[in-house]
Amino acid sequence: MPALPERGRRAWTGRARFYARNWRLLRAALRLWLLGLGDLPEAPRHALREHPHATRLMGLDIANPIGLAAGIDRSGRLLRGASRAGYGFSEVGSVTPQSLAASVRRLGRRRSPGQAMPRGVNIRPATGASAERMIDDYLHCLRRLLPVADYLVLNLSSPFARRGWAADPVWLESLLTRAVEARDQYHRNGGGRVPLAIKVALAPQVSRHQQQALLSCRRAGLDGVLLVAAPGQPEAAVCQCLRQVKDLIGEMALISVGGIADAAQVAGRLRAGAAAVQLFSAVLGQGPALPGRWLEQLHPDPQPDPRPGSPPDQHPDLHTDLQGETA
Numbered sequence: 001m002p003a004l005p006e007r008g009r010r011a012w013t014g015r016a017r018f019y020a021r022n023w024r025l026l027r028a029a030l031r032l033w034l035l036g037l038g039d040l041p042e043a044p045r046h047a048l049r050e051h052p053h054a055t056r057l058m059g060l061d062i063a064n065p066i067g068l069a070a071g072i073d074r075s076g077r078l079l080r081g082a083s084r085a086g087y088g089f090s091e092v093g094s095v096t097p098q099s100l101a102a103s104v105r106r107l108g109r110r111r112s113p114g115q116a117m118p119r120g121v122n123i124r125p126a127t128g129a130s131a132e133r134m135i136d137d138y139l140h141c142l143r144r145l146l147p148v149a150d151y152l153v154l155n156l157s158s159p160f161a162r163r164g165w166a167a168d169p170v171w172l173e174s175l176l177t178r179a180v181e182a183r184d185q186y187h188r189n190g191g192g193r194v195p196l197a198i199k200v201a202l203a204p205q206v207s208r209h210q211q212q213a214l215l216s217c218r219r220a221g222l223d224g225v226l227l228v229a230a231p232g233q234p235e236a237a238v239c240q241c242l243r244q245v246k247d248l249i250g251e252m253a254l255i256s257v258g259g260i261a262d263a264a265q266v267a268g269r270l271r272a273g274a275a276a277v278q279l280f281s282a283v284l285g286q287g288p289a290l291p292g293r294w295l296e297q298l299h300p301d302p303q304p305d306p307r308p309g310s311p312p313d314q315h316p317d318l319h320t321d322l323q324g325e326t327a
């Protein structure tokens with residue numbers, strides 16, 4: 001996909017500035033709209049996998065690959081509205097230790113399979129927590145949310161939670177190992193298997209530290225990576241980054257969020273290796289009922305972009321890690 005021309009990029013950053021200035025107002029309007037939708041009686045739904053754009057994300061059936069990003073529905077009040085607005089999945093949060101009890105109460109029980117849109121829950125530590133305390137916060141939230149979430153996201157993209165990502169591999173390894181262990185323990189004790197993902201911002205290039213950190217995610221047994229594109233980043237660079245990350249993480253699901261403003265960008269990100277995308281600013285700026293409009297323009301089965309060479313060829317420095325893993 002060609003890079004955004006300079007004029008297009010300026011228009012995009014202009015829009016982003018507008019959303020940033022007015023986001024409280026826009027978000028309040030959006031929440032009211034989604035709440036209103038949630039009050040309507042549920043329309044009869046086909047099984048999720050019968051929708052024309054149905055796909056799977058981290059082992060979950062979703063009606064389509066367009067999700068609602070975290071930050072809009074902080075506690076799960078808008079799930080029914082998001083489902084009726086046509087989103088394939090919705091991410092609640094970020095939930096923090098402070099907002100945990102209310103979110104757990106609201107989310108109640110996990111959805112029954114095939115009945116409603118999957119709900120992820122995004123968690124982050126308390127503002128200002130120390131490095132060790134951050135891990136405790138993630139684990140505390142994770143354990144309480146396992147019974148009520150269809151998937152969980154450790155949010156390391158937040159300004160409150162970024163410490164340690166990629167630059168501190170020991171901290172990251174400790175967080176990931178303990179989080180996966182807590183998730184697996186829940187599964188062994190008879191709870192369902194809840195997919196676990198990490199949300200990170202990697203822009204504009206994937207550094208060597210970040211490559212190693214992504215490989216740690218894979219080794220630890222995470223199910224997905226939610227990649228935040230930087231504001232104003234040319235679309236071609238975002239897709240290049242997605243391809244590079246997808247090659248690194250292999251079977252793990254890649255979800256793309258950030259700067260998506262039309263259906264063509266959704267298609268491009270899916271072709272670049274994303275299993276799904278999430279919307280935030282576009283929903284505030286263009287209204288919540290985007291999925292229906294955009295899905296009409298999307299081919300139900302996007303073909304991946306051709307990739308030159310095999311993944312290890314593209315990352316010769318990481319070859320040994322990958323080999324060691326499969327051995």
Ligand SMILES: Cc1cc2nc3c(=O)[nH]c(=O)nc-3n(C[C@H](O)[C@H](O)[C@H](O)COP(=O)(O)O)c2cc1C
Binds near residue numbers: 072122257259
């Ligand atoms: C006002 C605001 C609040 C947000 N709150 C959260 C949050 O609580 N948790 C989170 O993971 N992301 C949060 N995000 C990030 C969004 O989920 C999304 O990753 C980001 O805005 C990029 O997508 P966009 O370009 O479509 O806006 C927030 C973003 C904004 C602008």
